[in-house]
Amino acid sequence: MSDPREERRSLGAPASSFDLAASPFRVDRDRIATSPFFARLGGVTQVVSASGSGLLHNRLTHSVKVAQVARAIAERLRADQRFVESLDELGGCDPDVVEAAALAHDLGHPPFGHLGEQVLDRLARHRFALADGFEGNAQSFRIVTTTDTGGPSAVGLDLTAAVRAAMLKYPWTRLHHPDPHPRFMSVPPRGATEPPEAPGTGSGKFSAYVTELDDLAQAREAFTGRLADWQQTVEASVMDTADDIAYAIHDLQDFHRIGVLQHAPVAAELSRWQSSAAELGWLSDAEVHERGPGHSLELVRRRLHAKDAWIFSDDAFHSAVARVRAELVDELLATPFDGSVEAEQAVARFSARWTARLVEGMTVVPEPSTRSGHVVLGGEQWHEVQVLKFVHRRFVLLRPDLAMHQRGQARLITSLVEALDQWLGDRHEADRLPRRLHDLVELATVEYEALARSEPGVLVGATGDAPHGRDEVHALARGRAVIDFVASLTDKQAVSLMEALSGRSGQPWSDAFVL
Template sequence: MDDLYDEAARERLVPEPPKRVDAPIRTAFERDRARVVHAAASRRLAAKTQVVGPQSDDFVRNRLTHSLEVAQVARDLSRALGSQPDIAETAALAHDLGHPPFGHNGERVLAEVGEACGGFEGNAQTLRLLTRLEAKTDGAGLNLTRATLDACTKYPWPRTDAHSVKFGVYADDRPVFDWMRTGAPGERQCLEAQVMDLADDVAYSVHDVEDGVVADRVDLTSFDTAAVWQTVRDWYLPHAGDDALDATLADLRAVGSWPATPYDGSRRSLAALKNLTSDLIGRFCGAVQHATLAAADGPLVRHAADLVVPQRTRLEIAVLKGIAAHYVMRTDDRVALMERQRELLAELVAELLERGPDALDRPFADDWGAAADDAGRLRVVLDQVASLTDQSAVARHAALTGRA
């Protein structure tokens, strides 16, 4: 399948000399994967929030374990479709690298306080990490191939009036973005990015429910469908009707491993829950694989084809996401915690802006010195804060403000 990817797909922003003759023989895309695996930003994902905080329980997922699971789903689906699985897997491993402390909650804060420098978006931050902030090749970050960078770009467009919330590149990263998108048709995701995007949806729809069940927040045998359906509409599918959602839930409950009794913490119950997650992932990916192959009229690589996700699959994923959102993210204790997290990050940004380079880690202090104006210095502070884990953000805030 590598022969389906041309020299432009393998090109790196900064040309690299040939590897030593005694070095292991690897493809360009295998090298990309290794660079992301060994990146410092990848290690930090272990201490960043998924849904339940990473320190709250040994079982629940953090951003790193979630990324590994997304990578497995993406690799398997990519291989089944005949595209390059190393590209899809690398994109999945990288997809959350730009998330700041406290996940999407922290992302919203940084977007607000960063308005003067063009805002903040986790996916745009991922591109910035891969092409600038991670230390591998001077001036080019990890210096990944064009095809891999493109696959890592969930939102292949800049911030505009039409794309004010979700976007994939900041203004000062446009040169590398434009190089990466050479030959791409408009704002269309490449096929490998579509695989990564779906794998992310599949993994967190299933695994967030699993974590909610184990945390005793979700009971799959009995829940308030009216309230969950409203959450589905509020967060995911605004126009989904009750009848369609009721029918979708009936289809999910017909899956043989859907529980008939509440989770009780026993090994048998945990094994049954694991079987359910496996069955659901197979159900979703199988439906997409069959629909995509049936619609394909050419190679399933880059911009030559699109992933086809059946409407039934979209609804089933949305129902699971709605269950987790209603019983985990919308609970009173979670809402109160998220408010405290937002206050902490806003105060941390303000303190770092006030204190300047003396309060920044060395790489960001150097960036501060090179910044041309206040907007550039604000971007540096956002880079610093986004690099922190949940716990290190709390510790940095306490050190700077004197408040626990």
């Protein structure tokens, strides 16, 4: 007799004659891997543009590695008899599901990495009055449920409920769903709090727009009674943790390769904190903000202590700093990368050793903190990932040369959105719009007209004003279409399209309209 729960997890469109696999979850994986939205990730920045060098991860190679790690975690947990019963009670942990979700998790990532995400969110909220704004996770969910056309129904990819649910790192919308919204919890889930610089705007992270509310509810239906409405599924938790592991390890590997991550400053920061931890611990918050080796790491320690008391330990943090100092700083970074066989082997050993260590540390927690999923890193490994992520942020993301480069990219995206919006507003040019943009406007118009009739409250943003009349509803739809269109470009396509729209391109045609 079939399992009703498994039938609900497998709910999606029936397999088509073009699908190569029998398992519905393998069909999902195949549809994601053959999507043009997946292919475009090869041209989307991970942290900085790879510029064809082959030395840096892009969003495609990152996604493949997340899928590799996610599958390894799922297989290890399923093979451990201590966890099998808990995993089944919580809704399942299928390696095919987590692999498919991991491949899909960055489909919505816009040009120029997280910088593009921030700019599109600001423009969506302030220029177009979209209460949802823009969020890369929600955009990924919108692609697989709505804007891709690779599924049998030609609306989304017709993925199973389990895979769609596994993509929901943050299973709520920005402002309205579920009710009560998790941002109001006494200890909100990770990502649910409002950004301190933007009070009243809703959660900083979320995985669905209001246009995909029905898809979110249907994907989560099989987990009703097993999980709170704000909790990740086990499979989403595996994918989320795999993303953290890949980010922590592979980005450091990249910047060692190109000489950005230097031994001396990282060693100075970590060694000073190690030798002066007690002294730094006595400083006030104002004093520890002073620039100086060890101070930035002390700030991280204090933030983790305040936000993640459910797992944080001073002893474990000290041990994590020591391990990162020994294996990253004194071992890997001590010898500059020169492209030799020895250098390549050192990078490979570092990556393999750390990935295996982190995967082996995974465990299942029946009653986790609201700040965690049911699948978590072991305590030692969790602290080590925090220190690795600190090194990446402090010595890569905060570099002034990267900031200067990103400011130019932010201006480009802003100008591109404004130019496309102006083009849409020109009634004399309506017949000459890029076909893809025209189709996205039609799609969003149907969606927003339906929401305005059935649930106008979900269109209300921080101002508290609902759209009035057909023109305002259509303006929202036009804004969402422009955001969808720009988010679907590669870095190069965004640059090429802006050059064409500004008259600087000598070519009458461009590949910028592929998606």
